Every structure is written in structure tokens, then in C-alpha cells.
Amino acid sequence: MAPVAARRYTFVLPWVIFLALLLLPLTDLSSNTIRLLFTTAVWIIAGIGWNLVGGFTGQVSFGFAVFYGLGAYVTALMINGGRSPYFAFLGGIAIAVLASFFVSMPTFRLRGPYFAIATIGVGEATRVIMNNLDITGGASGYRIFEKRAFNQLEHYYSAIVLMALALAISSLIVHSKFGLALRAIKQDQDAAAAVGVNHYLSKLWIHAVAAAMTGLAGGLYARYHAFIYPGDVFAFQTSIYILLIPVIGGIGTVWGPVLGGIVFGIVEEELVVHFPNIHLLLYGSVLIAIVLLEPDGLIGLLRRLVRFFWRRREDSGSKDPDEILWGRSGLEGREL
Amino acid sequence: MTASDYLDLIIKSLLLAGIYAAMAVGMTVIYGVMKIVNLAHAGFLMMGAYFAFVLFNRFHIDPVLGAILALPAFFLFGMAMHWLLVRWLPKSDTPTLSSLLLMFGVWLVLQNLGYMIFGSEDSSILTPRTLASVQLGDISIPLVSLIVFIAAVVSLVLLQIIFNRSWFGRSMRSLIQNPYAAKIVGVDDERTARLTFGLGTAFAGFAGALLAMLYSFNADFGRPFLLRSFVIIVLGGLESVSGVAIGALVLALLETFSVQVLPASYQPAISFALLVVVLIIMPKGIAGLLQRKLKVT
Numbered sequence: 001m002a003p004v005a006a007r008r009y010t011f012v013l014p015w016v017i018f019l020a021l022l023l024l025p026l027t028d029l030s031s032n033t034i035r036l037l038f039t040t041a042v043w044i045i046a047g048i049g050w051n052l053v054g055g056f057t058g059q060v061s062f063g064f065a066v067f068y069g070l071g072a073y074v075t076a077l078m079i080n081g082g083r084s085p086y087f088a089f090l091g092g093i094a095i096a097v098l099a100s101f102f103v104s105m106p107t108f109r110l111r112g113p114y115f116a117i118a119t120i121g122v123g124e125a126t127r128v129i130m131n132n133l134d135i136t137g138g139a140s141g142y143r144i145f146e147k148r149a150f151n152q153l154e155h156y157y158s159a160i161v162l163m164a165l166a167l168a169i170s171s172l173i174v175h176s177k178f179g180l181a182l183r184a185i186k187q188d189q190d191a192a193a194a195v196g197v198n199h200y201l202s203k204l205w206i207h208a209v210a211a212a213m214t215g216l217a218g219g220l221y222a223r224y225h226a227f228i229y230p231g232d233v234f235a236f237q238t239s240i241y242i243l244l245i246p247v248i249g250g251i252g253t254v255w256g257p258v259l260g261g262i263v264f265g266i267v268e269e270e271l272v273v274h275f276p277n278i279h280l281l282l283y284g285s286v287l288i289a290i291v292l293l294e295p296d297g298l299i300g301l302l303r304r305l306v307r308f309f310w311r312r313r314e315d316s317g318s319k320d321p322d323e324i325l326w327g328r329s330g331l332e333g334r335e336l
Numbered sequence: 337m338t339a340s341d342y343l344d345l346i347i348k349s350l351l352l353a354g355i356y357a358a359m360a361v362g363m364t365v366i367y368g369v370m371k372i373v374n375l376a377h378a379g380f381l382m383m384g385a386y387f388a389f390v391l392f393n394r395f396h397i398d399p400v401l402g403a404i405l406a407l408p409a410f411f412l413f414g415m416a417m418h419w420l421l422v423r424w425l426p427k428s429d430t431p432t433l434s435s436l437l438l439m440f441g442v443w444l445v446l447q448n449l450g451y452m453i454f455g456s457e458d459s460s461i462l463t464p465r466t467l468a469s470v471q472l473g474d475i476s477i478p479l480v481s482l483i484v485f486i487a488a489v490v491s492l493v494l495l496q497i498i499f500n501r502s503w504f505g506r507s508m509r510s511l512i513q514n515p516y517a518a519k520i521v522g523v524d525d526e527r528t529a530r531l532t533f534g535l536g537t538a539f540a541g542f543a544g545a546l547l548a549m550l551y552s553f554n555a556d557f558g559r560p561f562l563l564r565s566f567v568i569i570v571l572g573g574l575e576s577v578s579g580v581a582i583g584a585l586v587l588a589l590l591e592t593f594s595v596q597v598l599p600a601s602y603q604p605a606i607s608f609a610l611l612v613v614v615l616i617i618m619p620k621g622i623a624g625l626l627q628r629k630l631k632v633t
Contacts, residue, residue, distance in 0.1 A: 060436045106615045113373040113431040114570070114615055121563045121608035128605055236559070240444070247437065278452060284444025291438040292424050 014167070021160050025153055034156050038224060040265030041159035042217045047245030047257035047264075048166045049213030052206050054243065055252035056174060058186035059203060063103070063119030064214050065238035066126045067096040071215025072222035072233045073136055076144045079223065085146065086158075089219040096215025097208045104207045108200055111189065123239055130230040141229030144222060155224050162220065166213050171254045173209070182206055186252075214242065237280070241268075244283055247290055250299025259298045340474045349585070349592040351481040355546055356584035358488035359561055360568035361495060362539030364580050367569065368512040369532040372422065373431050375439040377540050377565060378558025379446030384410065384544020385553045386454060392461050399461050400483060403545035407491075407538045414537025417442070418530045429515070443558075450555030460552035484546045491542060495535075496577055508532055567607045570614055586610075 025034060046068060054060050071092035078088035103122050107115040131139040173179045184192035185199045193199055222228045232238070241264070246252075249260025271279040294300045359381065366374045374380075387409065388402035397405070421442065425435050468479040499505040507528045510518035519525055547553070547561070568587055572579025587607065594606050 054433070058433050060433055062440065106612045110615060111430065113436070116431070116436050117373060117563070117566045118608070118611060118615070120559075121567075121611055124560070124563060125605035125608040128602060132599075132602070251433075278448060280444055281448035281452065284441045284448060287437060287441030287444065288421065291434045291441065292421065295434060 014164075018160075018164050022157070025156060031152055034152055036265060036269060038152075038156050038159050039221075040261055041156075041163040042220050042224075043241065043245055043265055044258055044261030045159075045163050045166045045220070046214045046217035046242045047249070047261050048163075048170050049210035049217070050242050051246035051251065051253075051257045052170060052173065052182075052210045052213075053203075055246050055256065056179065056186065057182045057203060057206050058252075059108075059207070060116045060243075061119040061207075062116060062236075062239050062243065063121075063123035064210075064242040065234050065236065066099060066103070066119075066123055067211040067214040068218035068221075068238055068242065069126065069130065069228075069230065069233035070099050071096045071218030072228050073130070073142065073218075074215075075219035076142055076222045076228060077136070079144050079146055082147070085223050088223075089216055092215045092219035093212045096211040096218070100208045100211030101204065104204050108203045108207075119239075123234070123236060127230050127234040127236075130234055137229075139230055141227055144226045144228075146223065146226070155220070159220050162216060166216075167254070167258065169209070169213075170257075173206070174254055178202065178206075240280070240283065244287065246297075247287060248297050250297035251295070253296070253299045256297055256299050263298065344475050345592050346589075347475060347477060348481075349588040351477070351485045352592060353581070353585040353588035354485035354488040354492075355543065355550070356564060356568055356588055357581045358491055358539060358546065359543035360565040360572075360580050360584060361492065361577060362536035362543065363565045364536075364569045364572065364577065365508065365532050365539075366536035367431075369508055370422075370529050371429060371431055372425070372435045372439065373566075374536060374540075375436065375562065376417075376442040376446060377536075378562035379443040379450075380410065380414075380537050380540035381544035381547065381558035381561055382450050382553065382555060383413075383446060384541035385548035385557050386450065386459075387541060388545035388548050389459055389461055389553075392463075399463065399545065399549050400487065403487060403542050403549075406541040406545045410541030411534040411538040413541070414534035415530050417537065418533035422533060423526065423530070447555050447558075450557075454555060456554060458552040458554045461548050463549075466549075480549050484549055487546055488543070491539070492577070492581065495539070498535075499577060504528065504531055563611075564607050567611045567614070570611060 021037070024037070046064065049067075050061065050064050071089075073092075074095045075085070075088040075092040078091045079085055083091070103118060104115070107118045130136065136142045173182075181192065181197040181202050184195070184197055185202060189199050218233060221233070245260040245264050246257040247260065248263055249258065250256030268279070271282065275282070290297055296303065362380070363374050363377050366372055384403075384406050387406050388399045391397040391402040391405065392399050421438060422435075425438060426432055428435075465479050465483070469476040470479055470482060499509065507518065507523040508531075510521070510523055511525060511528055515525065544558070547557075551557075564587060568580055568583035571583030571586055572581070587610065590610060591603060591606055594603070598606070
């Protein structure tokens with residue numbers, strides 16, 4: 001009984017949340033709350049992207065700010081060039097995907113930590129170049145003039161819809177044959193190759209999809225803020241944030257980045273206000289604690305709770321309810 | 337450019353290569369034995385710099401002596417770090433997701449502790465020696481770079497002796513070559529790993545203290561050097577100490593001479609570009625390339 005109910009929940013729950021988010025602005029929300037929700041949605045999109053590469057495929061990247069920043073800058077340039085903002089998002093995505101090949105083509109040919117380290121380097125190099133690039137104003141930043149009145153709700157709805165889209169894409173990928181191939185690569189690249197998975201191409205494409213999502217997030221951010229500078233969108237901190245969201249929520253799970261993004265969005269808001277100097281210190285400690293104590297993040301914690309209560313109420317336990325609720329355990333093949 | 341200009345640049349790169357090698361070697365031994373990419377290396381370098389800085393400012397200890405004192409201090413610190421955090425990581429032949437994330441978290445914590453304690457302004461160690469130089473014909477060599485170079489080379493030679501002659505060095509080498517066979521013949525991998533992590537950290541602290549004599553530093557001091565270290569050990573073939581020396585020399589030469597062509601602000605991009613080129617052309621490093629050439633002929 002339990003599995004059926006659980007399956008029904010997993011089918012209905014996303015739609016309920018999505019509808020609630022769409023209807024939320026009808027109630028009297030302050031524009032500050034809407035801004036917070038918008039920012040959270042943007043972070044979640046980037047986090048979903050990172051999770052595809054870092055979580056499902058097991059290739060950690062420390063340089064997602066590159067795609068975030070490129071998406072932001074290309075979108076900004078195109079909006080200032082008189083294009084529609086939605087067309088500009090597409091431009092940002094295209095450039096981010098191109099950049100993703102630049103990083104992944106040399107590094108994914110090899111096994112080992114090359115990709116992870118190269119991503120640190122690519123982040124550094126891009127920020128240096130952007131700091132010195134004249135057409136975008138270099139380090140002093142770039143202002144966006146959109147030829148429309150500022151409509152916060154439009155920003156909000158675009159972010160929510162795109163977030164739902166990113167989540168749907170991530171879920172589709174994970175449950176497809178391609179997603180199975182990715183999981184196989186994460187667990188054992190040689191075994192995956194032996195059953196006919198082309199690990200190089202699979203990693204390349206999933207990295208491109210992830211870069212596209214992150215570029216989109218950057219574009220959304222740029223359009224909302226109307227001012228971007230390399231020290232913000234290309235900062236190493238941005239990469240850290242994008243990495244932390246899925247890690248907090250539950251690395252390698254579909255819903256992990258969403259949970260992580262919500263927690264991160266709220267915590268970041270409070271932390272920056274109250275402890276502007278030590279918030280990265282706290283994030284570092286959280287990262288250590290998660291890796292050592294609960295590698296599956298919040299999802300793992302929830303799974304434990306659910307398992308605990310389900311066991312108490314029902315004794316049959318022919319099938320683990322949590323497997324249906326949360327998907328297969330991220331514990332299997334957590335390693336590179 | 338005249339011939340003496342070239343000679344000047346070559347000497348500069350040589351001096352730079354010494355400190356680069358000392359900096360990268362800590363990362364190499366840790367990677368070789370434990371297959372962990374020590375991202376916290378950047379944090380250890382920063383700590384080494386501040387270690388020498390505090391000793392110099394508070395207790396007026398000469399920075400060279402400070403760097404030497406950093407060796408035992410960071411050795412103990414590294415062993416504690418391994419005992420506290422690193423040993424709980426799952427063991428594997430390849431770097432794991434959790435090890436990357438853990439060391440990254442450690443780095444974040446160290447870096448921001450640095451910001452908390454020392455603020456975000458740049459500090460530097462200024463001694464009467466800082467601006468002195470040695471004249472060699474037409475060429476003047478900064479005295480500090482020379483001292484740093486000598487210290488780095490001596491430490492590398494000592495490391496090579498430990499590596500080749502001591503019981504600990506032998507168990508380290510056996511773990512690098514084949515961890516399973518090493519365990520079968522009775523190498524205590526846990527203990528060797530702890531000592532290796534201490535050794536790697538000690539070298540990071542030592543190199544950080546030496547670097548602090550050359551450059552000004554802040555809490556984010558280690559980041560540009562992290563990528564350089566990695567490029568060097570990739571060039572050197574990831575696991576050999578002598579490879580590191582060659583890798584350091586290549587990177588130093590490239591960086592020094594590129595200033596002639598590229599604006600200095602693009603320098604951080606150089607190590608990345610070198611990494612990409614190396615990964616495409618010779619994924620096993622210079623040593624691997626030579627081996628392949630020898631096999632063909």
C-alpha cells in the first residue's frame with residue numbers, strides 16, 4: 001500500500017508546488033519576498049545544472065561561474081543590442097554551451113582529477129579576461145538598459161517556469177537510458193565502457209546541458225539586476241554557491257538541488273545580513289560535515305526520517321518506500 | 337633584447353622554478369600515496385605565509401628560520417588533519433568526489449579563518465634583505481630570491497633522500513606503485529598515509545613561508561598557486577618527485593618569458609593554457625612523453 005501512495009505523492013507533489021508558486025503572487029506578497037523567491041529559483045536552476053554533472057555523472061566542477069557569467073554577459077549584451085530578453089537568454093545558453101566544450105573536450109579524454117582542477121583554472125582565466133575586456137567595461141561592470149518597464153512579476157514567472165522546465169529536463173534525463181549511462185559512468189567507467197557506453201561523449205553532452213542551464217540562470221540574474229560585473233558573476237564564490245546547493249540538498253538526486261536551493265536562498269539572505277564576514281567559513285564547515293556525516297545531504301536526512309517512521313507503522317516492508325519517494329539511493333556509486 | 341637580458345630572464349625563471357617545485361611537491365606526494373587532490377594545499381600555503389609573518393612581526397624571528405620552523409609545525413598540523421578528517425574518506429584508486437569536496441571545504445574554512453584573523457588587506461614581510469641584490473657581472477639577482485631558491489632546493493634534496501633511503505620513503509614509494517601489493521607485503525598504509533599527509537602539509541607550509549618573502553599576501557594567497565602546483569605535477573607525471581622539478585622549470589620559463597609578449601594581467605591564464613596543451617599533447621606528462629618516444633625508437 002505504502003509504495004502506491006508514495007508513488008501518487010511523487011506524481012502529484014511537484015504539480016502542487018508549481019501551482020502554488022504560480023498563484024503565490026496573487027496573495028499580498030511584498031516585493032522583497034518575490035525577489036527572494038526569484039533569486040532562489042535562479043540558484044536552483046544553476047544547482048540543477050551542476051547536479052547533472054557533479055551529482056549524476058560524478059564529475060565535480062569548481063568553475064560553474066564561467067557559464068553563469070557568460071550567460072549573464074551575453075544576455076546583457078544582446079538585450080542592450082535591442083533583442084528580446086527571451087531571445088537573449090537563448091544567446092546566453094548558446095555561448096555557455098560552446099564554453100562548456102572548451103573546458104570538457106581536453107579534460108574528459110583523461111581519467112583522474114583533471115576536469116575538477118581545470119575548472120578552477122578556467123574560472124580564474126575567464127575572470128581575468130573579463131576584467132580586461134573593453135566592450136563590457138572591464139572590471140567596472142556593465143549596465144543593462146531594457147527598453148521596457150520593469151515588471152517584477154514577469155521576472156518571477158519566467159524564473160519559476162524555467163526552473164520547472166530545468167527540473168523536468170533533469171528528471172527526464174535521469175530516468176532515460178542516457179541517465180542510466182551517466183550513473184554507470186559514475187560507478188565504474190570501465191564497466192560502463194564494456195557494456196557500450198561512450199563515456200567521453202556522454203560526459204561531454206551532460207556537461208553541455210548543465211552549462212546551458214547555468215547560462216540561463218546567469219541570464220535571468222543579469223536581466224533582473226540590470227548591472228553585472230566580473231567580480232560578481234565570475235567570482236569564485238559564485239562557483240562555490242552553485243556547487244553547494246546540490247551538495248546541501250542531496251547530491252545526485254533530482255530534488256536535491258531544489259531543497260538545497262531553498263535552504264541556501266534563505267540562509268544566504270540571513271547570513272549575509274548578520275555575518276557578512278564568516279558566511280563562507282560556515283559554508284566550508286557545512287561542506288565538511290556533509291561529506292563526512294551525511295553524504296546525501298538533506299534528502300539523505302529526510303530519507304532516514306521517513307524510513308524510521310515507516311518502519312514503525314508498517315512491518316511488511318517488502319519494498320523500501322523511500323526508494324519510490326526519493327529515487328534510488330545516491331549512496332550507490334557515490335564515487336567518481 | 338640583448339643576450340644578457342635573456343640570461344637575466346633565464347636566471348629569474350630558474351630561481352622561480354625552485355620555489356615552484358617546493359610548492360608543488362607537497363601536492364605530489366599526497367596525490368601519489370592517497371590519490372587525493374589536495375585542494376586545501378592553497379590554504380596550507382596561505383597559513384605558511386602567515387606563520388612566517390607572525391613569527392617575524394611578533395617574535396622578530398628571521399623569515400628563513402620561520403620557514404624552517406614551519407616544517408615541523410605543519411607536519412604535526414597535517415597529521416592532525418589526516419587523523420581528524422581525511423582518514424574517514426573512502427579509499428579508492430582514483431580521486432573520489434567526496435575527497436575533492438572535503439578538501440575544498442577545508443580550504444574554504446582555512447581561507448576564511450585567514451580573513452577573520454588577518455583581515456583582507458595585503459601583508460608582506462619586509463627585512464633589510466628584501467631590496468638587496470647580488471651583482472654578477474651585468475646581472476643583478478635579488479638576494480631574497482636567491483635565498484628562497486637555495487632553501488627550496490635543499491629541501492627537495494632532503495625529500496629525495498627520505499624518499500630513496502628511509503623505511504618511510506620505501507613504503508611511500510611502494511604505495512604509489514601498487515597499493516595492493518604494498519599492503520600484502522606488510523606496509524601499514526594508514527600510518528604511511530598519515531605521515532605522507534603530514535609531509536605534504538609540511539612542504540606546503542614551508543613553501544608558503546618562502547613565497548611570503550617574495551610576494552605580498554592575503555588570505556586568498558594560495559589560489560593562484562594551487563593551479564600552478566597542479567599544472568606542475570601534471571607536467572611531471574603526477575607521481576614522481578623529479579618530474580616535479582622539470583614541470584616547475586617549464587612553467588617558470590613560460591611565465592617569465594610570456595611577460596615579453598602578453599600583458600602581465602593575463603598571467604593567470606597562462607598556467608591554464610599550459611594545462612590544456614599538456615592534457616591534449618602529453619597526458620602522462622613530460623616523463624610519459626619521453627617514455628613513449630623511447631619505446632618507439
